[in-house]
Amino acid sequence: MLPIPNVLDWSDDSSNPVGAEYIIQQHATGVRRHQIWPTMNSEQHMLCTKALSRAVRKMASLDFPAYGSLYFANTPIDTSTKVAVKAGFCIGPNCNPTMWNRHPRELELYGGPSSNRGPWKDLTSYCLGWLLVITQEPLSQDSLPHQGTVQEYIHLLKTGEQVLKMLVQGKRIQDAAVPTLLHADFHMKNIFVSPEDPTVITGLIDWQSTAIEPAFIYANETPDFAALPEQPDEEDIPETGHPETEISSAFKERALKDAAICYQTYDVCMKGLVPKLRPARLLDPTVFRLFHYSQTTWRDSAAAVHQELIELSARWIELGLEAYEDFETVQRLKLWLKRSLHTNSDGWVPSEKWNAARDAHRAVYDEWIQTASESEARGEDLTVAKADKLWHFDSR
Template sequence: MTTFCRTIPFSSFSNSRLRPLEPLPLYFAIPSRTYIPIWRHSHSFKAHGFSTTRYCLSTSRPKSRRTSTEDLFNYTSGRFLYNENIRLAERHVEFNVEALKTAAAECVGRKGVTHLEKLAEGGFSRVFLLTMDDGFEVIAKIPYSFTVPKGLTTESEVATLDFLRSKGIPVPRVYAYSSKSDNPVGTEYIIMEKAPGKPLEECWFTLTPKDRVRLVTSYVDIETKLFSIPFGAYGSLYYKDCLPQNLQPGLYAPGMGDGVDGTGERFSIGPSTDYMFWRGNRASLDLHRGPWRNQLDYIRSIGIRELEWTRRFGKPLENDFPQNNIVKGKVDPKLHLDLLDKYISISPFILPEDRASPMNTPTMRHPADLTPSNIFVSDSCEISCIIDWQHTTILPLLLTAGNPPLFENPDSGPPKNLEKPSLPEDYASLPPEEKAYADELHRRRMLFYLYMVFNGRDNQSHLDALYYPLLALRQHLVTRAEKPWSGNIVTLKGALIRLVACWDQLIADRGQHMSCPVHFDPSDVEEFYQLEENWFKMNILTEHWLSLLDDLGQDGWVRNESYDSVVQLNQQLRREWVAEAEAEADNEAEAKEDVASVENHWPFQDHEEFD
């Protein structure tokens, strides 16, 4: 058994030796869009919180180990520790290879394709590189079978790329596409320009001080352009002619007409392509998926969506081990419904009431939380292209605000000021391994520092949002409300309790005092905090296991080269905790119950899924 496991007796999950997480990182005066921990290694994207093979589509993605035609249809860029048959089936897409080659050659005026290879496999799409007879290269992107909404995802991505190019945003040019599968290729596809420049991930760890400045300033310049677009509604972007008239609220805010460039004549905001509005059985529900003119309607629709799904399809669920030792047994979905009702009640107060408030400005940002894998740079390290705009949505500014992972604060606490970071005073005397760690930490601190400086200088609206009162609490509640029912009633309740506790500050801009529509009994709150602290401790344990298992993905993804060792280690961990359960039990009945708690609900094994 590992040393870490020995410090946590099975019957003592509230052991004080486990450092509890803060109930919520309230230091988010400068919030992030994605939390990235201090790294465990100095030259691994996975260890730095970046996934280089699962979600972002980059031309430097690991190649398949095999090159058969069947491999073009199958997922080969990794394995899945559990429910692998489901994950692989979702990613299996057959198509007419020759028809794809013909479509690609025709759309760029070439005679034919001499070479086709699988280039990348992301979270929702597979990407191919096609080389023409004269050496010209294009990219073909094909969505997986489980990618939803069907048709709309492709239509919106194509329109988004076209629109962004018209605004001077460096994105790939689309040559041809089909949003339907009844075509000679046999599937939806997009054929687009190969991104100019080199992937940022190739030089991410060797950026010079000048490179960092050019990277950050070019990125802030792009974001400033995005934030300045006066969209008139919330949802996703489409060509007007692919939307029914009743789903065309227009593109720009009132008084802007069709824009100085006439883009309002070609594009409109339509239904959201946010995956969660269409996932699984949600696609069959009668939901308001946008477009939304009012920010309060959008916030409310998130709660209604999960409320309706839970009412129709929710069933009692037991949490995975070890969380099932904090909230025991099967949890009734009615408890989750009650929390969603509370969310819906308080939802009119999460964002400013006035639609004209700058914090409600419809804002477009990259949907995949930018990493070095989906940014390309020039030789001078200025951004030359940003890829992977699938599922882009336009949201209220207050919900999109935050540092992208590229420029996240690598420290666990907020900076005391914006002083330029420096290396440790004893840097020269550090051993090589510690010096390498100090170098990497300093580099990330510098990127964070530069982003805050230039973002604050050039993008005032974003800066204002970053420092808006209760930003983190507002964002956290919305994020928790949109999570599907899983048996977890802790995180949503915690988010509600914290925002309710700040009620007076939440309504400070309303001009009049009003009673909070949500109430929690003080004794219940005190008891909840005790339960939540133990829940967080179990999260720490789970995160530790994930790190041991080669930074296992939330869907069980693991690198091909690590799969066998991860399988063995997972089995070892499970056996050790079963043995721990038996050893800690006071009697045979208790041992049987504790063993079942581990064996039946081990988090990294095949299990039934509910969508």
């Protein structure tokens, strides 16, 4: 069992006597981990990190059939937004504030709540759900220069959507996307330990943003209790010769060594004890950073997403991702069709030009298939069957 304080009372109705939604829990026993950490020795640091890693293992041991937030089975929400799980619970809409556009610092960035908050039974629908919430036009047209215009932002997201759809088809991404429930803010300020034995975890608090997410959302975030500190450059360290400086340097050296041990302990535990996270931790972070940015693009800037797309494109072959050539082929084919048929990406043409457009469409389709036939005869990758599948419009 995880040491989570019991809930004594709660209300999600602001018309209650308090005048606001609230939750009251038992007092968390022990002391916050960051308060006692400086007094602990190296072995205690390692054992505490190991205990916290085992807590992650317990969280990840639960299996779920969908992505979303966890609710009681009798929660009064629409049955179409419930996916049943065991022991009187269900998976329902994701409670992340971004989905509901109620974050106090982001009210000016978004319109109303998303119409698709989950739950999502597969990775594709999960990604599209997040894309939907951030492609809603913001209430305010004022933005910082690095954010770009609303139009630029939406255009970039549409490109990102195509890339995400390709990524989620890969087996390695699928293997790294198992629905996983972990503490969303698993850091020192939310961890309590015993003052008598600081290797014993006595309390974990601040669970309100916890949701069932793809494993890779959590995999490469190292909690602060296991993070490596930044080391100063050697030229920045003064050589004074004073005993106080030597003692300070020795203390820092020990702290760095302890941090390295904790980092290694956490990394080994995640790869060895938490099977759900292992495939994701073995992937290059470049592969799934786009999934992270897609949730906060307008806040973090379109430039960040643009850079991720550039890096992903440049390293596609190196990262072992399939079908990048197909992606480029589809983009070139779509552009060619739009120009040849004088239409848009949806295939719309005025009714008075329909007959001419239909004939032209037939001609360019035949030309495309003929090109594929010749390619297939030469033993190249583009076959007739593949060319037909890559064709942008429904008509043949």
